[in-house]
């Protein structure tokens with residue numbers, strides 16, 4: 001029986017890195033992972049809370065260095081998603097997690113974008129890309145990231161927030177959300193893993209943006225396709 005057609009609405013592309021590709025990219029780039037084997041890494045995936053997950057998430061992404069790495073990461077996800085019946089995917093990425101390591105934002109967006117450009121033809125999946133700002137980084141860093149991404153805004157459907165929620169309310173990012181809205185991007189947010197639902201924001205407290213959904217309690221959120229979209233029509 002073929003898989004049920006679904007829309008992927010909550011997916012962090014960096015979080016899709018599987019042990020086999022992580023080790024292949026580590027070897028390609030001469031990066032030493034803090035795991036001796038793929039099995040050891042796989043065992044670490046049974047994390048207990050958000051911080052455990054984030055520690056692993058950031059440790060693994062050190063293997064992502066080049067445009068090809070980001071394209072390979074994205075293609076690997078798309079191939080698995082096709083097998084699972086995904087027809088449409090709205091994909092988060094974390095540019096600051098890469099620029100902080102010295103990887104240019106152009107490298108990140110071009111690599112992911114190259115794979116997404118081919119997705120309808122190669123995998124039968126339509127996509128939208130959502131650029132997230134790290135909540136635990138400063139508002140100034142989010143603004144600088146947005147400006148660095150300006151040459152690529154045609155590839156980006158929306159902006160969002162992720163990473164550590166506690167102490168980092170959405171109001172901190174009011175200014176960058178206003179800029180994104182002015183540039184024609186959708187504004188989304190998701191939260192709830194550790195913070196309260198208000199960590200997604202409320203229109204009444206920030207007219208600059210509208211939170212779309214709650215629900216960061218799972219790796220991914222899927223819904224019947226067609227009919228669901230986090231970012232709505234452009």
Ligand SMILES: [Zn+2]
Nearest residue numbers: 010162190216
């Ligand atoms: Zn999330």
